[in-house]
Amino acid sequence: MDEAPHNASRYQAGLAVRRSVLGDPHVDRAEAVATDFDQPFQQLITEAAWGTVWARPGFTRRERSIVTLALLAALGHDDEVAMHVRATVNTGASRDDICEAFLHVAVYAGVPAANRAFKIAKEVFSEMDGGKADHVG
Incomplete structure (x- = not known):
């Protein structure tokens, strides 16, 4: 190329x-x-x-992570949502932050997009927690 x-x-x-x-x-x-x-x-x-x-320099990594997750969820980019949920370990965005971002997705981009994003995040949290039930916090 x-x-x-x-x-x-x-x-x-x-x-x-x-x-x-x-x-x-x-x-x-x-x-x-x-x-x-x-x-x-x-x-x-x-x-x-x-x-x-x-x-x-305008946003922290945490803030960029939250914005990125909301945008990816709103656009239905499932694999990228999962990847960026995993990345929150490195960006400092909490599970509460992710929940808040996806609530915004529900209102501004639609409940189905948010529903899918919550499902993906719960699956990723379960992986990250070694299969334990997920929790927000």
Whole structure:
């Protein structure tokens, strides 16, 4: 694939943020399965999402996490919702924060979207808790 212009410093900053939010294992898996076909996409999201938006000083990582979860839930991006629920361990967003974000989704984007997001979060919490019943808090 043709290479687009690459901003090495933004990429490195983005990679550091991506690793701190999603964790090294997740990023290592994503990099390991990247091919010539989707490498430009990996570069784009690392530079744009992580190196430009997530690296900005205006919001804390916790705040960005909450906004991201609400947007992903509203848009019905289930896999991304699950990934970002897991990432809250690294961002400082609490289960109460997630609940509040999904309540906003219910009002502003629809009950079905919020219902699905709550279901996904409960499944992820169960995994994170080693299969124990979930709890908010």
